[in-house]
Amino acid sequence: MRKSTLVLALLATGLGALALEAGHGLVRAGRDGPAISRMAKMSADLGLTDIALFSEARFVRHLSQADLFSPFQDAPMSFEHFPTGSLASPPRRFGPTGGFASTIGKEGGS
């Protein structure tokens, strides 16, 4: 067999595998749709506000509900104790460029 035939056949097999994976994605998306809807309904029924991906500290368990100073309660510039805390982004408005200092009086420092 010519080398080019073998290599092109291998590449075609690879592209076929990608196509199969794309098909798998579509099938799974269809199959998991009801489960995702059930999860959304459960969140709505219980009034859940955050995802339970990180539970090591309260300010990362409920990222949207935590106050600004929780991750830095030891000192404003201290190193974060929990790895997840270091990986969570600071709020968009935090810092002088984000307008945090100008809204602190108006919104109670939230």
Add this chain to the structure above:
Amino acid sequence: MKTWLARQRYLVDFTLAAALRRKGRNAMLLGVYALMIFILASVIFFGSALRREAAAALQGAPEVTVQNLVMGRHALAPPQWLDKLRHMRGARHVQGRLWGYFYDKATGANYTVMTPPADKPDYALKPGETIIGASIKRLRDGRNLGWLMLLSPSGKLFKLKIKRTLPETSELMSADLVLMARADFLRFFSLPEGAGFTDISMQVRNRNEVAKIVEKISRLLPTARVITRADILRTYENVFSWREGIVLAMLSAALVAFAIFAFDKASGLSAGERREIGILKALGWETSDILAMKFWEGALISLAAFIIGVAGAYAHVFFFDAGVLAPVLKGWSVLYPRIHLTPSVDRLQLVTLAFITIIPFTAATLVPIWKAAITDPDVVMR
């Protein structure tokens, strides 16, 4: 057309024969290249699927959440706030929520303890009963005895009958939840009746009025901190982008190393290769033939690496639940949801990945070859 195709196939044959003469070098290049694409594509797939699932689940989050701040710290919201907010025009389903955190010394895990809303019969609980998340079930009731024992913060032992477990498919939202009746919750945390609520959630009749309602709440309750659903969604969008960014930043050193490695391999011509080009030219090959041959070499390697990397990344994230990336997200959490992500591929990101990997590499192989190919064969061979 047929002649052109036949010509290209002969060029591919020739390229492969030349590549096989440098088996070790090319195999290593293909391996490193595919590994790089595998890692990048894994991050893209994982982030995109997680983002989509979280956004779908958070669509049901309360439209507005009101917290009480005392001395800049989160405090219980007084029960009177409920009446004030219920009388606000445009507000509906105003509910006081009771929830808190509990550190379980027995397992070292943190739970979110919550009382379910009174008007949801699916989650109705009698005192002494509990509904728990699937991760807690695995951690605390693996033998299926049907009881959850908790030592309350004040040192009292609580024995709760597990009424049911929340579905495993919703672990992303409920892994660490312990739902208990209001009376149990108050006793568990030693709270007096009428202590207030952790926060107050509400819906807004007209979604366009959310900003107005927030403004009214801030005026009515000056110590309140108001969080809207849009804030929540934005927070998670930020977090996922940030985490993806952190992973990519950690990988950036590896990426740069790969770029140098690939560029060196692709652009640096060995003396042997120069000689080869000289001989080909002396035999009558056109510059365009040599360029086409080298184009095939670059294209075949980068295409093969792309296919291997992307197919492997898909299998890694959606068949093996992202085993390599998960530790980055887990941190120190004892309780971690078992999530089987639903595939969601961001096509734009994938196309971008293809462009930033295949094209520069193929281009990098062509430039030095072109330089060598336009030189006089006699000079090149010397």
